[in-house]
Amino acid sequence: MDQPLVARRENDRLRTLRVYRPDMEGYLLNDRSAKLFDVSGNDYLGLSKHPAVKEFSIECVNYYGCGSTGSRLITGTTPLHKELEDELAVWLGREAVLVFNSGYQMNVSLIASLSDKNTHLYYDKKNHNSLIQGALLGKGTLHRYKHTDYSHLEELLRRHSSTNGRSIIVTESVFSMDGDVADLRVISEIADRYNALLIVDEAHATGVWGDDGRGFAYGMERVDLVLGTFGKSFGSFGAFVACSAKMKEYLTNFCSGIIYTTALPPSVIGSNLGALRLMPDLNHLRTKVIHNAAWLRRKLVEQGYHISGSVSQIIPVVLGNENDSIRVAEKLEKKGFLATPIRPPTVEQGTSRLRLTVSSALPENALERLPLAISESYEL
């Protein structure tokens, strides 16, 4: 253990857990009690502090208690779990939904449970670490296509797909570190041509993008499994897969992430349900996020920054050098913004960045000050 830690420290890559305390005015307070605007978190619609969501969560604790008391297959499926799954399935227009404890835990166990030794998995190069861990845990063969390069995807399928094994294509819709978007229509056509199962991780799309926030895969029947999380625009915790009733039955029987863990507690299911019930009425917040993010992207590009291919509320300011990213983040913190630097191994060498996010909870005056604060912290 010592040697890798020493190496991390020597390379200035040691990660530490910093404490940020939310205050009543919507700021995050750092360890010196400085007030910061959050431009790093994933609470895109500000629902983590929505009064109705909090109230419903508290009501659920009062009625059902603090714990779920068992795994989903033992005593952990309360009426709340069923309501959440049923209502989410209706909202997303899918036959069934299965709720998991977190997006990470879902992705690892779900992908592993769908892969046997004849399975070929086709991944976008920038898929989230949880999806990669799932592929490594499963018995299938992993092929990674160049980021959003669908000719490369097709070339790999042509070379490796066979009739005696399942092909599974896995992509994110909004990519978590670059904020760019996959072309689900093209991928669906390819999936059709090669009879592949198509899995789309909508962690950063659900709640914000698509018809009433139902994500980019909404209405796309060719997408077999839609993966979502409650930890981002729902402002809470947990995850779900929307799929066919048969797939839900398979996962309930064979996915270790459902079978071998205590179910999410009533407080969390309650906040997820509370947030879900608000979702159809939040177009004003979605419009604000989308509009403000477009404004920020435009400003940053005008100022000459490289924002990768971002077209969403996730906006990387790619600086390249690791130390530059740390230094700029520190300067921004002194100016009142929490903009976390993202460095290797999370992103590729030479692409260190500030990963900015836009939430509807970010005050307009803070948004307007951000481009100048960045240019004062890092001159091109």
Ligand SMILES: Cc1ncc(COP(=O)(O)O)c(C=O)c1O
């Ligand atoms: C694309 C993607 N999938 C899955 C996850 C994991 O979700 P959770 O935070 O619920 O574990 C994340 C979170 O960072 C993500 O960005």
